[in-house]
Amino acid sequence: MLSAEEIDGFRDEGASPVTPPDGPVIDARGLELVFQTNDGPVHALNDVNLQISKGDFVSFIGPSGCGKTTLLRAIAALETPTDGQLMVNGMTPDAARRSRAYGYVFQAAGLYPWRTIAANVKLPLEIMGFDKAEQERRAADVLRLVDLEGFERKYPWQLSGGMQQRASIARALAFDADILLMDEPFGALDEIVRDHLNEQLLKLWERTEKTIAFVTHSIPEAVYLSTRIVVMSPRPGRITDVIDSPLPRERPLDIRDTPEFLAVAHRVREGLRAGHAYD
Amino acid sequence: MRDHVGPVLTVIAAILAVWYGAAVWMNAAWTQQQAARAGTTVSLSEILADTMQQDRPRLPAPHQVAVELWETTAEKKVTSKRSLVYHGWITLSATLLGFAIGTGLGMLLAVGIVHSRAMDMSVMPWAIASQTIPILAIAPMIIVVLNSVGVSGLLPKAIISAYLSFFPVVVGMVKGLRSPDVAQLDLLRTYNASRAQMFWRLRLPASLPYLFTSLKVGIAASLVGAIVGELPTGAVAGLGARLLAGSYYGQTVQIWSALIGAAVLAGLLVGLIGLVQRVTLRRMGLAR
Numbered sequence: 001m002l003s004a005e006e007i008d009g010f011r012d013e014g015a016s017p018v019t020p021p022d023g024p025v026i027d028a029r030g031l032e033l034v035f036q037t038n039d040g041p042v043h044a045l046n047d048v049n050l051q052i053s054k055g056d057f058v059s060f061i062g063p064s065g066c067g068k069t070t071l072l073r074a075i076a077a078l079e080t081p082t083d084g085q086l087m088v089n090g091m092t093p094d095a096a097r098r099s100r101a102y103g104y105v106f107q108a109a110g111l112y113p114w115r116t117i118a119a120n121v122k123l124p125l126e127i128m129g130f131d132k133a134e135q136e137r138r139a140a141d142v143l144r145l146v147d148l149e150g151f152e153r154k155y156p157w158q159l160s161g162g163m164q165q166r167a168s169i170a171r172a173l174a175f176d177a178d179i180l181l182m183d184e185p186f187g188a189l190d191e192i193v194r195d196h197l198n199e200q201l202l203k204l205w206e207r208t209e210k211t212i213a214f215v216t217h218s219i220p221e222a223v224y225l226s227t228r229i230v231v232m233s234p235r236p237g238r239i240t241d242v243i244d245s246p247l248p249r250e251r252p253l254d255i256r257d258t259p260e261f262l263a264v265a266h267r268v269r270e271g272l273r274a275g276h277a278y279d
Numbered sequence: 280m281r282d283h284v285g286p287v288l289t290v291i292a293a294i295l296a297v298w299y300g301a302a303v304w305m306n307a308a309w310t311q312q313q314a315a316r317a318g319t320t321v322s323l324s325e326i327l328a329d330t331m332q333q334d335r336p337r338l339p340a341p342h343q344v345a346v347e348l349w350e351t352t353a354e355k356k357v358t359s360k361r362s363l364v365y366h367g368w369i370t371l372s373a374t375l376l377g378f379a380i381g382t383g384l385g386m387l388l389a390v391g392i393v394h395s396r397a398m399d400m401s402v403m404p405w406a407i408a409s410q411t412i413p414i415l416a417i418a419p420m421i422i423v424v425l426n427s428v429g430v431s432g433l434l435p436k437a438i439i440s441a442y443l444s445f446f447p448v449v450v451g452m453v454k455g456l457r458s459p460d461v462a463q464l465d466l467l468r469t470y471n472a473s474r475a476q477m478f479w480r481l482r483l484p485a486s487l488p489y490l491f492t493s494l495k496v497g498i499a500a501s502l503v504g505a506i507v508g509e510l511p512t513g514a515v516a517g518l519g520a521r522l523l524a525g526s527y528y529g530q531t532v533q534i535w536s537a538l539i540g541a542a543v544l545a546g547l548l549v550g551l552i553g554l555v556q557r558v559t560l561r562r563m564g565l566a567r
């Protein structure tokens with residue numbers, strides 16, 4: 001992987017991080033986001049307060065419609081909050097995007113069918129203006145990271161769903177952003193593939209020391225992956241509980257049978273139930 | 280491929296049978312009139328034989344058209360005014376020029392429509408309206424107006440041809456350029472991509488399958504436009520001229536061979552685009 005200096009070298013002038021090294025990477029205070037729709041306003045996010053530190057693996061869990069996607073999109077500057085403060089790397093989300101602070105992984109892999117796997121991974125690099133040799137080198141690096149060496153010249157349809165999603169993760173990693181935003185990336189995959197990818201994602205997180213914000217529907221997935229679990233509930237979308245995981249960073253798959261794991265899962269389930277209680 | 284041969288041959292055989300039947304039925308009256316005028320009677324077999332070989336039949340028999348086609352293609356020099364290849368080339372050149380103009384115009388309009396709300400609101404209704412005007416009504420006007428400013432020959436025909444072919448290209452290309460979904464566009468926004476980058480890397484490649492489908496419709500429309508454009512020119516050359524001259528002099532065999540020639544040309548052009556489509560999409564990894 002690249003050193004910090006090398007990465008900073010690629011960044012725009014004037015957009016270099018102003019956050020002190022130990023400040024929160026993502027900092028939301030009193031965040032509100034209201035969509036104006038034909039049926040009146042929808043409170044997608046209501047008074048969201050959250051600090052995510054560097055190197056955290058934070059999962060967002062909650063029933064659908066509770067604003068998980070909206071929160072991630074606001075962090076990515078794809079939605080604009082209607083009130084409150086949101087900082088990413090000490091900058092506005094827009095400035096953070098320009099400084100390539102994050103890579104975004106959508107639920108659908110969204111690979112371009114007319115590009116090979118390697119060319120798909122190079123897409124952000126082309127847009128950001130990396131030179132050809134650098135594109136080659138980085139594509140090879142990240143494809144190795146997600147275990148897709150040897151598939152460079154294949155087209156997306158020649159790969160399984162799980163492999164396609166790994167390629168899309170490689171694409172988000174290619175420009176070496178410090179933050180990875182993932183919106184139900186494994187939601188469409190079957191349980192076995194998902195287990196495998198969870199394990200790989202943890203390894204990748206450990207190796208790259210990225211900060212990951214991860215949206216999921218699955219309690220075991222959230223507990224297995226995260227250092228912190230943010231439980232949300234809908235109407236209006238809000239945070240009802242934030243759980244700091246007592247699990248060690250080293251997590252074999254069978255950690256899911258330990259009492260500690262089950263205790264955290266239990267607390268998440270309680271939080272989800274509480275959020276639903278008034279319905 | 281092989282499983283297509285049987286059905287295709289069956290259909291051709293059926294068409295030929297109907298055609299021969301219709302030829303006998305439509306041409307028999309003339310044979311009988313001639314006989315009545317001469318005061319003779321004709322037997323059924325004589326009628327049958329005569330309907331197959333009249334000089335100016337109402338409906339020429341297939342073999343008459345085939346003979347005419349052979350004589351006017353293989354047996355004439357391609358530079359001869361009597362060669363169907365010569366006339367076909369005249370029409371083809373107008374078709375290709377018109378197709379190029381129409382396709383270029385159509386693509387430009389589509390790009391404008393997709394990128395500008397104002398163009399979307401203003402251009403599309405006009406494009407649709409343009410196609411509701413019968414081409415037969417507008418073609419002579421275009422020819423006459425252009426002639427009066429000294430433009431004649433290939434270009435006026437090409438413009439009529441472009442007039443017909445730009446529309447399917449606009450419609451298909453707009454649909455194609457809009458085919459990327461929100462997630463695909465959002466992905467590019469997270470890279471801070473410019474609109475130009477979005478166009479070249481996402482919208483344009485995504486539109487190609489749609490574009491090719493439109494081009495097939497467009498090239499056929501171009502050919503029709505070129506032929507229609509030849510009708511009011513006083514018709515000296517081109518498939519349209521052959522049609523017109525044929526109808527002036529009651530040369531039905533000539534009309535039908537020009538029609539078949541036009542159909543074959545259309546088939547070749549559409550097939551050629553299909554070939555380019557297959558090769559392009561396969562090289563892009565879009566065809567399996």
Ligand SMILES: Nc1ncnc2c1ncn2[C@@H]1O[C@H](COP(=O)(O)OP(=O)(O)O)[C@@H](O)[C@H]1O
Pocket residue numbers: 035036037042043044062063064065066067068069070071237
């Ligand atoms: N673009 C939008 N316009 C209007 N309402 C929206 C829009 N996006 C999301 N919403 C609404 O905001 C709420 C939160 O949606 P979302 O963040 O997608 O939830 P989740 O990802 O947790 O399922 C939902 O009620 C949804 O209908």
Ligand SMILES: [Mg+2]
Pocket residue numbers: 068069070
């Ligand atoms: Mg969602």
